[in-house]
Amino acid sequence: MSxxxxxxxxxxxxxxxDxxxxxxxxxxxxxxxxxxxxxxxxxxxxDNYGGHIVALIEEPEKVVLSKEQAEIVEDAHNAKRPASYIILKSNDEELLMNAYVNGFTVAKEKKYNVKVPHTKEAWYYKSGDTDLLTICPADKELRGTFTKAEIEHYGLQDCEKEEVTEDAD
Incomplete structure (x- = not known):
């Protein structure tokens, strides 16, 4: 900020x-x-023509938070003592207080295509909320991607992963 x-x-x-x-x-x-x-x-x-001085300042940049951090800041707005609430809920007090005061955005969670273990030509994709299916590499961009939390949920941590870029969404 200037x-x-x-x-x-x-x-x-x-x-x-003017x-x-x-x-x-x-x-x-x-x-x-x-x-x-x-x-x-x-x-x-x-002084010479009347009126009063208005100082213009740049709006501070919004803080980028994870989904969990954003929930803490949102809940702090309803707390009787917001600073105390943030201190109790997180070790990132300075970051979250800055977000409380200046506003925030939630970071997009990274997504991944995940390779099926022990095969060379198949990748996992999600079918609905619970089913995991496989597909050939040529079609993997057309299927659902996984967040890190979903990779852990399905036990795919040891699988080969490719990060999906923004333009692939």
């Missing part, structure tokens, strides 16, 4: 000073340049 700030001068009518030509206050979508990087310039306009 440390440089932008400033605008807004009057009581909700109009902004720093491009200095001709006065205008509604925002008409003003050619309603901001300046000079705090001194903004103070001078506010």
């Amino acid at each position: 440390e440089e700030k932008m400033y605008a001068v807004k009057n009581d009518e909700g109009k902004y000073w 720093f491009l030509d200095g001709t006065g206050f205008w509604i925002l979508h008409i003003s050619e340049r309603p901001t300046t990087t000079s705090k001194e310039k903004a103070e001078l306009v506010a």
Whole structure:
């Protein structure tokens, strides 16, 4: 995030000073340049022409969390003491408090195609929530992929895996 700030001068009518030509206050979508990087310039306009300084800051980047971390942050919003809740539920207090304050997104879970053990030409795919079937390598992109949790659930940890890229979804 940049440390440089932008400033605008807004009057009581909700109009902004135009720093491009200095001709006065205008509604925002008409003003050619309603901001300046000079705090001194903004103070001078506010002193001479009225209005007040509005400091504009960049919105902080959202934190990327796992699904489990996101659930903790969401639950913390309903807790009486959110910080205490986060501390009790996780060892990543700083990360989760940052997400609580600045917002978050949930990371996409990696997905994998999994090779059937002891064969060279077959790969697992999911059929529904419980069935595992096999298919030849040429068709594996057309079938369901596995998350790490699903690989563990089906006992496929020792199998050869190929990570599926975003564009393969």
